[in-house]
Amino acid sequence: MLEDAINIGDQFSVGRALVEVTQPRVPCFKLGIKMEMPQFPKMFLASCRVGFYLRVLEEGEVGAGDVLERVKTDPDRMSVWEVCHLLYFDQKNLEGAQKALRIQALSPGWRGSFEERLTKAGVPIENSEEPPEGGRSAAAREATTSGPESTTGAKVAPLTPVRAFWSARPSSVSWPLIRRP
Numbered sequence: 001m002l003e004d005a006i007n008i009g010d011q012f013s014v015g016r017a018l019v020e021v022t023q024p025r026v027p028c029f030k031l032g033i034k035m036e037m038p039q040f041p042k043m044f045l046a047s048c049r050v051g052f053y054l055r056v057l058e059e060g061e062v063g064a065g066d067v068l069e070r071v072k073t074d075p076d077r078m079s080v081w082e083v084c085h086l087l088y089f090d091q092k093n094l095e096g097a098q099k100a101l102r103i104q105a106l107s108p109g110w111r112g113s114f115e116e117r118l119t120k121a122g123v124p125i126e127n128s129e130e131p132p133e134g135g136r137s138a139a140a141r142e143a144t145t146s147g148p149e150s151t152t153g154a155k156v157a158p159l160t161p162v163r164a165f166w167s168a169r170p171s172s173v174s175w176p177l178i179r180r181p
Helices: 029-035 040-046 080-089 094-101 108-120 138-143 164-168
Strands: 011-014 017-024 052-058 068-072 160-162
Touching: 017 080, 017 108, 029 040, 040 080, 080 094, 080 108, 094 108
Parallel strands: none
Antiparallel strands: 011 017, 011 068, 017 052, 052 160
């Protein structure tokens, strides 16, 4: 499951949990320190093979060996690779930014980056205050202080990183999505 095969907004069942892809990961400067190459994070980012974050929609037990099964694909179908490339390497693509903003699952930070790009270019932002069901407007993001919630209103963990290469070795992956009692 690589970044060009996974879309922002795709939903997966794993164990008894339901998760949704919300944004690409971005390499940290610490990666450069670890690799002893200060330019390494930029080189890594250029590949757009950075992994992605998941939002927990329904809590449930997840264990080693559980299969990750796609149960829903976002209708706008923008892959993790496309969204990463769009933000960092295709900054003049305003149509792409508009398309990305139509994805209700796109995380607030990435949504803000695309909104800012369009605003600076003088392009009106479509539906920015009335997102589709499940989406959050800028006003709603600012008003939220109690932490993330699932679609059922239950408290959930913040976005959780998943490495893109996890499917090659699923038994070695730690799934910190759900805390077991």
